[in-house]
Amino acid sequence: MVETTGGGPGDGTAEVLDRPLPDGVRRKVVQIVSDGFGGLTVGELPAQLRQYARFAPNRRAKFAGNAMAAALETDPLFRQRIGEKLREAQPELTGALDSGSPPPAADPLDVAAAAYVLRPTGWVKLVTAAGEEAQRADAERADEESRAELERLRAELDRAREQTRADTERLRTELDAAKKEADSLHRKLRAALSDVKRGEAALRKLQGEIETVRAEGQAQVSAAESESRRLKSRLGEAEAALEATRRAAREGRSVEDMRVRLLLDTVLDAAQGLRRELALPPVSVRPAETVDAVEPGRMTPKDIAARALSENDPAILDQLLELPQAHLVVDGYNVTKTGYPQMPLEKQRLRLLGQLSQLAAQTGAEVTCVFDGAELVAPVLLAPPRGVRVLFSKPGVTADELIRQLVRAEPPGRPVVVASTDREVADGVARAGARPIASAMLLKRLS
Numbered sequence: 510m511v512e513t514t515g516g517g518p519g520d521g522t523a524e525v526l527d528r529p530l531p532d533g534v535r536r537k538v539v540q541i542v543s544d545g546f547g548g549l550t551v552g553e554l555p556a557q558l559r560q561y562a563r564f565a566p567n568r569r570a571k572f573a574g575n576a577m578a579a580a581l582e583t584d585p586l587f588r589q590r591i592g593e594k595l596r597e598a599q600p601e602l603t604g605a606l607d608s609g610s611p612p613p614a615a616d617p618l619d620v621a622a623a624a625y626v627l628r629p630t631g632w633v634k635l636v637t638a639a640g641e642e643a644q645r646a647d648a649e650r651a652d653e654e655s656r657a658e659l660e661r662l663r664a665e666l667d668r669a670r671e672q673t674r675a676d677t678e679r680l681r682t683e684l685d686a687a688k689k690e691a692d693s694l695h696r697k698l699r700a701a702l703s704d705v706k707r708g709e710a711a712l713r714k715l716q717g718e719i720e721t722v723r724a725e726g727q728a729q730v731s732a733a734e735s736e737s738r739r740l741k742s743r744l745g746e747a748e749a750a751l752e753a754t755r756r757a758a759r760e761g762r763s764v765e766d767m768r769v770r771l772l773l774d775t776v777l778d779a780a781q782g783l784r785r786e787l788a789l790p791p792v793s794v795r796p797a798e799t800v801d802a803v804e805p806g807r808m809t810p811k812d813i814a815a816r817a818l819s820e821n822d823p824a825i826l827d828q829l830l831e832l833p834q835a836h837l838v839v840d841g842y843n844v845t846k847t848g849y850p851q852m853p854l855e856k857q858r859l860r861l862l863g864q865l866s867q868l869a870a871q872t873g874a875e876v877t878c879v880f881d882g883a884e885l886v887a888p889v890l891l892a893p894p895r896g897v898r899v900l901f902s903k904p905g906v907t908a909d910e911l912i913r914q915l916v917r918a919e920p921p922g923r924p925v926v927v928a929s930t931d932r933e934v935a936d937g938v939a940r941a942g943a944r945p946i947a948s949a950m951l952l953k954r955l956s
Contacts (some may be wrong), residue, residue: 826951
């Protein structure tokens with residue numbers, strides 16, 4: 510169908526194609542534009558096509574095909590310039606189109622593409638006819654290919670049938686031979702199975718006899734080994750009991766003697782200290798002195814309370830350490846992390862032990878400092894300072910438990926002071942008879 514929008518007679522520019530350009534014609538048109546593209550200057554090209562001016566014809570047709578087709582359709586001046594290049598390249602074809610009689614031997618697609626570019630009178634019919642001719646040619650070519658493919662498939666089918674018949678005959682012959690061979694093998698197999706069953710029966714009988722003999726032997730060996738282990742166990746228990754009895758006797762005498770002697774020294778030192786502190790004259794108490802009254806120059810209980818020390822006063826620690834045979838047990842890391850936690854652990858230990866050595870020299874008290882050794886990857890190389898005993902807890906034992914063991918090891922009645930802020934440690938040692946003090950009090954005394 511052709512529509513006209515005006516124009517003089519013989520002017521094909523007024524004709525409009527009412528259907529999409531056939532693919533074959535479009536490829537030819539793009540190739541014509543690409544070939545004529547290189548003969549134009551950049552200024553003669555539409556703005557949207559100037560970026561493809563340096564492209565090779567094949568790359569230009571590949572990447573700028575849509576843009577060139579659109580410019581050819583919408584830009585009459587560009588179409589005219591491409592038409593001029595086409596006239597120069599194919600004068601016979603373009604001349605025949607201008608005269609209205611295209612060469613009959615020419616390719617319909619080439620004729621339609623040239624007509625689409627030049628737009629002579631009746632170009633729409635040429636394009637439409639070329640498209641229909643191309644479709645018919647494609648249909649005929651497809652039909653020819655289908656017929657050829659059908660013939661090929663029929664030939665293959667015939668060959669396959671012949672091959673199948675031959676294979677069937679061959680397989681039938683092989684099957685008959687295989688059946689005969691299988692029958693022979695079945696007979697031989699049944700005979701072999703009969704022999705195997707007889708051999709297996711004899712083997713099971715022999716294995717049963719061997720197992721019986723082996724079980725009897727193992728039972729005898731097991732009984733002998735059990736009796737030997739029982740006798741060795743009783744011998745080991747007897748030896749262990751004897752050694753434990755001897756060790757308990759030795760350690761019992763040694764530990765009890767040490768505890769009694771230490772308690773006796775404590776009582777004697779306390780008695781001597783009390784005698785020095787009281788310095789009482791050797792007079793007997795009179796009955797009148799037992800009556801409660803206020804005498805001239807005597808302090809009242811209120812005055813005595815006013816002179817009492819605060820519970821955080823370091824002077825209390827000095828008074829405790831002045832007791833006879835006093836023993837100060839320090840929770841090492843609890844004290845150092847209270848006083849100077851920012852320092853490395855090694856420097857914390859050295860600083861605390863140096864201060865405790867000075868305190869031991871000033872008071873004469875026994876000083877033991879306990880550190881937690883659970884996180885140590887290797888033994889600590891440390892020379893304890895004079896007057897201070899340094900202990901690390903064993904793996905699986907905390908420093909708190911080691912402190913409680915030290916307190917329980919002391920005889921009842923000896924003054925034991927434990928420096929720790931840990932409430933659980935303080936309560937535990939208090940129940941065992943020791944006097945707990947805060948780490949802050951010890952730090953004040955040391956500073």
